[in-house]
Amino acid sequence: QKEVEQDPGPLSVPEGAIVSLNCTYSNSAFQYFMWYRQYSRKGPELLMYTYSSGNKEDGRFTAQVDKSSKYISLFIRDSQPSDSATYLCAMRRGQAGTALIFGKGTTLSVSS
């Protein structure tokens, strides 16, 4: 079993839809969770980061962590064509020096 599982999609939605992106993980020691957006041929852009369980909202984006289920989500409200990109979840255990473990990324396409 991979440490982090993420459905690669592609996921196609119409403009204005609510998008739900998800990752599951197997290592209960993960405490720091991040979501990145990557456009083609660009470096990943940090969207959201959360520590441990709970929800965090920033504009149209909401990140949710359920540690009991080892499940994290990113919700995008009122999706726009400019949201079309690959979304990567990432997580790590401790603070000092530990590398992020990435999901494979979900490709999202929002049509106008």
Add this chain to the structure above:
Amino acid sequence: GAVVSQHPSRVICKSGTSVKIECRSLDFQATTMFWYRQFPKKSLMLMATSNEGSKATYEQGVEKDKFLINHASLTLSTLTVTSAHPEDSSFYICSARVLAGFGEQYFGPGTRLTVT
């Protein structure tokens, strides 16, 4: 968010030559920087973890003599691809971790290396 720059953004070199890629954290200090490689439509592959003032830690299968990493200051890390071959052609991306607080990690824009 914080900014990480990478230079050059694109480089073409001949087989057998060496190429240096620079990664800088512009508005924050980073004791830890990471180097990744990404193939088309694939996820990020961690190559090495670089800590300021010490030797880099390489992932299994990554040749440390081929991919030389130097992290000379809290804002600069360099990756040198030595004796490049066409199979080294790839998208190389660096990342820097914020020193304090949550320790979020920011990525550079990437460097596309083509070896002819």
